[in-house]
Amino acid sequence: MFIDRQSWLFTGILPLYYLSPPSFCFDITCSDQPIMDDKSLHDYNVPERVETFIGAALAQAEVYATNHIIMTMGGDFFDQNAHEDFKNLDKLIHYVNLQ
Template identity: 70%
Template sequence: MIWKASANLDRQSWLFAGILPYGYGSPFTFCYDSQCSDPPIMDDKNLKDYNVPGRVLAFIAEAYALSKIYATNHLIMTMGGDFQDKNAHEKFKNLDKLIHYVNLEQNNGSDINVFYSTPSCYLYALNKAGKTWTTKSDDFFPYAMVPASYWTGYYTSRPA
């Protein structure tokens, strides 16, 4: 969606807006931070807890489920969370493995291509898709986390 944030500033105030299904956290069962209990990618076939096929199928299933709520075939899966990355090496080691093994499935007909990206690269791909986006010109606030718990006054998109 394109949010037309100001009636006075025209295009210079337009913002692309979207909703991330997990906030900015990792998809369920794919958090590789030390504070998470999700299983790491175990890719040594000699170990009894070898889990690459199951982890790959779960990730591909998640990608297909998410594709139903996205407007293009470009998906963004954030892999973070508040106060995470205390052991970034472990996290990225697991993400590297996940990306590698998911992309290997292209040899078996998968149409999923996973890679590290940035918000600007994602928006560039969305722009190239040539989609006409819905627009919104009113406000998003007040913000509520739960019923009767508003952040009114804390956040505003149109200060007085």
């Protein structure tokens, strides 16, 4: 059967299903490190976490045909502690955008 251009379907495949990149699950069901941005504490980790996230984004960009990618940050039944999840996502976005 002939299908004309108006019937084309846009679709895609997400590299990580729709999970967060490895080590960036901030939900209580995960054991990944949160973004620790208090420089006076021994576990300050912003530079390392930003570098790791940018590396994950660059690696994921290699499988896309354009320079637009989607960074998925979730999963089924995640965000059980949405405040903690979004607090860390806000920090991550802030510090990545400073680069």
